[in-house]
Amino acid sequence: MISIRNVTKNFGGKNVLNGLSLEIPRGETLVIMGQSGCGKSVLLKIITGLMSADSGEIWFDGTEISSLNGKKINNLRRKIGMLFQSAALFDSMTVAENVAFMLNQHTDLDKREMRKVVDEKLSLVDLEGVQDLRPAELSGGMRKRVGLARALAFDPEVILYDEPTTGLDPVTCTEINQLIKDLHERLQVTSVVVTHDMHSAFSVATRMAMIHEGKQVAYGRPDEIINIDDPILQQFILFGAPDQILNMENPILKKYLGR
Amino acid sequence: MEQQSTLHEANGGFPDLVKIRLHKVLAEIGHAFTLFFQTLIQIFRPPFQFDLLVKQLLLIGFNSLAVVIVSGFFTGMVLGVQGYIQLKPYAVEGSVARFVCVSVVKELGPMITAFVLAGRIGASITAELSTMKVTEQIDALEVMGTNPVKYLVVPRFLACSIMLPTLTIYSTFAGIGGGFVAVVTLFDVNGSFFLLEVQKNLFVGSVLISLIKATSFGMAIAAVGCYKGFSISTAGGAEGVGIATTGSAVISLIAILVLDFVLNHVLFNILGLV
Numbered sequence A: 001m002i003s004i005r006n007v008t009k010n011f012g013g014k015n016v017l018n019g020l021s022l023e024i025p026r027g028e029t030l031v032i033m034g035q036s037g038c039g040k041s042v043l044l045k046i047i048t049g050l051m052s053a054d055s056g057e058i059w060f061d062g063t064e065i066s067s068l069n070g071k072k073i074n075n076l077r078r079k080i081g082m083l084f085q086s087a088a089l090f091d092s093m094t095v096a097e098n099v100a101f102m103l104n105q106h107t108d109l110d111k112r113e114m115r116k117v118v119d120e121k122l123s124l125v126d127l128e129g130v131q132d133l134r135p136a137e138l139s140g141g142m143r144k145r146v147g148l149a150r151a152l153a154f155d156p157e158v159i160l161y162d163e164p165t166t167g168l169d170p171v172t173c174t175e176i177n178q179l180i181k182d183l184h185e186r187l188q189v190t191s192v193v194v195t196h197d198m199h200s201a202f203s204v205a206t207r208m209a210m211i212h213e214g215k216q217v218a219y220g221r222p223d224e225i226i227n228i229d230d231p232i233l234q235q236f237i238l239f240g241a242p243d244q245i246l247n248m249e250n251p252i253l254k255k256y257l258g259r
Numbered sequence B: 001m002e003q004q005s006t007l008h009e010a011n012g013g014f015p016d017l018v019k020i021r022l023h024k025v026l027a028e029i030g031h032a033f034t035l036f037f038q039t040l041i042q043i044f045r046p047p048f049q050f051d052l053l054v055k056q057l058l059l060i061g062f063n064s065l066a067v068v069i070v071s072g073f074f075t076g077m078v079l080g081v082q083g084y085i086q087l088k089p090y091a092v093e094g095s096v097a098r099f100v101c102v103s104v105v106k107e108l109g110p111m112i113t114a115f116v117l118a119g120r121i122g123a124s125i126t127a128e129l130s131t132m133k134v135t136e137q138i139d140a141l142e143v144m145g146t147n148p149v150k151y152l153v154v155p156r157f158l159a160c161s162i163m164l165p166t167l168t169i170y171s172t173f174a175g176i177g178g179g180f181v182a183v184v185t186l187f188d189v190n191g192s193f194f195l196l197e198v199q200k201n202l203f204v205g206s207v208l209i210s211l212i213k214a215t216s217f218g219m220a221i222a223a224v225g226c227y228k229g230f231s232i233s234t235a236g237g238a239e240g241v242g243i244a245t246t247g248s249a250v251i252s253l254i255a256i257l258v259l260d261f262v263l264n265h266v267l268f269n270i271l272g273l274v
Helices: A040-047 A070-077 A095-099 A101-106 A111-124 A140-152 A170-187 A198-204 A231-240 A251-257 B002-011 B014-043 B050-060 B062-090 B093-134 B137-143 B148-186 B191-201 B204-231 B234-270
Strands: A002-011 A014-024 A029-033 A055-060 A080-083 A158-162 A190-194 A207-212 A215-220
Touching: A002 A040, A014 A029, A014 A040, A014 A055, A014 A215, A029 A040, A029 A170, A029 A198, A040 A055, A040 A158, A040 A190, A080 A140, A080 B137, A095 A101, A095 A111, A095 A140, A101 A111, A111 A140, A140 A158, A140 A170, A170 A190, A170 A198, A190 A198, A198 A231, A207 A231, A215 A231, A231 A251, B014 B148, B014 B204, B050 B062, B050 B093, B050 B148, B062 B093, B062 B148, B093 B137, B093 B148, B093 B191, B093 B204, B093 B234, B137 B148, B148 B191, B148 B204, B204 B234
Parallel strands: A029 A190, A029 A207, A080 A158, A158 A190
Antiparallel strands: A002 A014, A002 A055, A207 A215
8 A cells, every 4th residue: 555665864964764665555554663763753754745755755555655746745645644643733722623623624514514523533532522622631642542533534544653652651552552453443444653662563563564774674464573583673572572472482582582 | 974074164164154154044044935935825825714814813913902002102202202302402393293203104103013013923923833843733734734834824924914004003093192192291282283293294105105114024024933933843842942932033123124124215215205
């Protein structure tokens, strides 16, 4: 569905993405892992057209998007929903106005129809009775849920999650992970989750990719990824993966545990 | 490599540092003008969101009315007092009404209104937009297929361009009123004579100059406020918001003074308006 081909991005002499290639198949939840500053969030910004790559191609459903601009890129963006790291809710609006924003901007729905969609999307993320609250009145977990409801408002084909569990307590993290899984099962959307939280990664992923020094160093299903002999990846698994994933009899894990 | 060579050049001495600084300033001016032209283009592109414009008109106009009137009134009073004191030794204190009227209409009315709005509205536009930038709200707008220039800049730009001349009319009347009150109550000047002199010296050309200046100042305040708000990086944080807001107020004030000089030259010397 999304194909990233040989993408490079340079900031002030530092190569953040260094010829990155990655496939995001339709209907899968791909988790992109990597150290802080390895270019995960930059990649999401390039996919959504918020940032342009220095070179390389991004294909979305057979369309090369780095050459698109104006109306064409805006039309494509309507197929993408994004949950930002900080939720990025409009603080001058209520929860209902935030969720209805895209409908208000791009459709002719009347207020009653919009309210119906807002209620439906909020119930999808297990939130009710918060329609008239302002973002400042919500907890961190609730803000993420509202951000997710807003991302779902236009029935996107792809949902991008930028560090969905960062800054949340463990209980809320588990709830958000469960929500991502439920939404994937219920809506059958393609999801891309950027995270360095390995608990979150293993609980939501149907495929995983590891980025290091601007390149993909590992790619596969969760059961495949734990058997890839890459030192950076195994360090991530060893220090972050949940206990049920850590099989100490795994020879590759043993090898890095010994170090 | 590019950064290294810049540092190397910077070590070359004072002229190189000036060159780098100048390059930065020119680049910023270029970006600001790009945003300005993008705004002009977006004004004429549908959809036209009048609700956003009305909201900004109320925020910028109605909420600034009291402070603009008070500032104009006291400026007029000061002009009246100073004018009378300066003109009396030459026995032409009767011209004080003309002095107050011409100064307020052509110069101080639009200028005081613009200064008040630069501090009050320009800075608040920058603070609001830069906070939105830092908290990724502007990125969220773009991801949702909404043009941030169209949605955020156009209503503020239009509202400033419409409300500044409107408020200038109020501040000008307040200024003349202030001059009247000061001169009539503090000195031996006849009120009817003062008003008659004002009427004699109030020309359509003068009012036109005042409104042209005010509209230009309004555009400048909005353009600087929006540019400074947009130019902050996402990593700027609270400190970046503070720096951008202060920068916005300072640049707006300088822009108003420079524009005033240019407009005075163009309107009086070239077009010959009185």
